[in-house]
Amino acid sequence: MSTDDAFADAYRAHYWAVSRFVARRLDGQAHEVEEVVAEVFSIAWRRRAELPDAPLPWLYGVARNCLANTVRGLGRYRRLLHRIGNHEAAHRKQTVESPDAERPGSWVHDALARLSPADQEVLRLTAWEELSVEELAVTLGCGQSAAAMRLHRARRRLRAEIDRTRMTVSVRAGGPGHE
Secondary structure, three states, X not given: OOHHHHHHHXXXXXXXXXXXXXXXXXXXXXXXXXXXXXXXXXXXXXXXXXXXXXOHHHHHHHHHHHHXXXXXXXXXXXXXXXXXXXOHHHHHHHOOOOHHHOOOOHHHHHHHHOOOHHHHHHXXXXXXXXXXXXXXXXXXXXXXXXXXXXXXXXXXXXHHHHHHXXXXXXXXXXXXXXX
């Protein structure tokens, strides 16, 4: 199979998986997601001779790098808006949601948000993208044992955050041992 055919197959088979991967990590407009996905496949086209037999984890690795660039750019944009001071987007973080706006399971997302970005990404890759440890290693660009250790440690830290959240809620609610 030619490299062009391999790229075309990868594009057809994995376009939507890469789009979902990017959309879950980039909380923004649809056009921002489309731009990142276009950049991922543009890089894949330029490097089509390097496409592995199972290209999805490799594409996720490329997407992670593209997302990092996009997030840095969006951060610069937000800082500029903040300096300007009169744009609605600059003040959006000051909006307070109503107490009944909590989504089911939001406590898991809260615990996840308290982890380091690296831990969050490892957990998302295995939970959201359903990657195996072998695929995780390809996506992260490390060995399988390192990927397994990073996953183990991220899960342990998430469990500690969940336990800490439960303890805080229990104390606030006057739970066991609290008088």
